[in-house]
Amino acid sequence: MMDSFCRESIRESINRLGHASKGDNAVTAITDLEIFARVARTGNMSAAGREMGLSPAVVSKRVSLLEERLGTRLFQRTTRQLTLTETGEGYFKRVVDILSLIAEAEDFVSRRNTKPRGVLKVTAPTAFSRLHIAPYLPQFLAKYPEIELDFHLTDSFVDIIREGFDLAVRIGELRDSSLVQRKLANDRRVICAAPKYIEQFGAPANLADLDFHNCLSAGAQDYWRLQGPDGEHQLKVKGNIRSNSLEFVREALIAGLGIGLRSTWDIGPELESGALKVLLPQYCGSDGVAIHAVYPCRDFMPEKVNVFIEFLSEIYGPEPYWNQRLDLDRLLKPCLAASAPTKKESAPVAPSRTKRSAAQVRQPDGRA
Numbered sequence: 001m002m003d004s005f006c007r008e009s010i011r012e013s014i015n016r017l018g019h020a021s022k023g024d025n026a027v028t029a030i031t032d033l034e035i036f037a038r039v040a041r042t043g044n045m046s047a048a049g050r051e052m053g054l055s056p057a058v059v060s061k062r063v064s065l066l067e068e069r070l071g072t073r074l075f076q077r078t079t080r081q082l083t084l085t086e087t088g089e090g091y092f093k094r095v096v097d098i099l100s101l102i103a104e105a106e107d108f109v110s111r112r113n114t115k116p117r118g119v120l121k122v123t124a125p126t127a128f129s130r131l132h133i134a135p136y137l138p139q140f141l142a143k144y145p146e147i148e149l150d151f152h153l154t155d156s157f158v159d160i161i162r163e164g165f166d167l168a169v170r171i172g173e174l175r176d177s178s179l180v181q182r183k184l185a186n187d188r189r190v191i192c193a194a195p196k197y198i199e200q201f202g203a204p205a206n207l208a209d210l211d212f213h214n215c216l217s218a219g220a221q222d223y224w225r226l227q228g229p230d231g232e233h234q235l236k237v238k239g240n241i242r243s244n245s246l247e248f249v250r251e252a253l254i255a256g257l258g259i260g261l262r263s264t265w266d267i268g269p270e271l272e273s274g275a276l277k278v279l280l281p282q283y284c285g286s287d288g289v290a291i292h293a294v295y296p297c298r299d300f301m302p303e304k305v306n307v308f309i310e311f312l313s314e315i316y317g318p319e320p321y322w323n324q325r326l327d328l329d330r331l332l333k334p335c336l337a338a339s340a341p342t343k344k345e346s347a348p349v350a351p352s353r354t355k356r357s358a359a360q361v362r363q364p365d366g367r368a
Contacts, residue, residue: 030098031062037095041162043082072085074087074088100296115146116304117144118147118148120149120308122149123152123153126153127155127247128291137149140308155244160295169294170291173289174294180294183290184292185317186290186291186320186323189263192260192271194275195274197257214240214258214259216253219243241258250262265323291316
């Protein structure tokens, strides 16, 4: 949110402010609110100072003077970290709102100059950013040379208002919130596994058979929401591998360790090469899941945010390029290896699975 001009303004403002006394009834300087918010977000005065171009000593002094002026402690201090007190939490929430309004006011004025500029702070999923955002950044920066990009990559959703992000790219079924959502692209997801897994354990003939297979999950993917010719299904799946990293689970699938529900933007090349095969092609992930741009609700959206969203929308288009590259008719043909695994073994499913069905995984002695 803060460019080099703002950082320089902070330094000048601090020099002008000097040493405020406890009896000083002046309104708290906006620069002190920004310093406080940065310390609250990072939990570290050195990190906050680095982000703002200030020394840790200056940051510490400004926070101490703010606490002295307010007559209350905002942080609990230990040798390793800072955490907000209960009063500090309440103060931080209100300070974030104040700083957001100030940024909005500045955005309103800056829109008179329509040239996008400044630092654009974005949070986005790791794998998607590597595959479908990073390769196109040279084009974006060539078109908008006065924008600086600050990317925070994580497969978890973060509070973009609390953490000070201008924009989030999110993949999922988003619930209503105070944030503005704009759909960037569809997210087609297919059930898939490596040939090695299919040869060893067979392929499921129907959704019920998934209960007897090793299903790999990423993050909080306990349930697979699917749709098919017989309507929508929500299946609780289990397996012996779970990770907060989508890329880790993807590599586990390619290694033949289980079955997954994966996006075509993620596994397109593996589907084309045959490293992964589509299973139960009549079913796919819920249409409610998509790739979105999410940003705080403002009367005047910063131009830097607007041009970045438009840029991604133009790249992905109504039908994303990663789907256009795939021969989906061929890839979605049913897998014929379902009924005759070469090696008759049981998939390493969770011990709690005791139910039986007519399409069971074969046992070592050949009995169903």
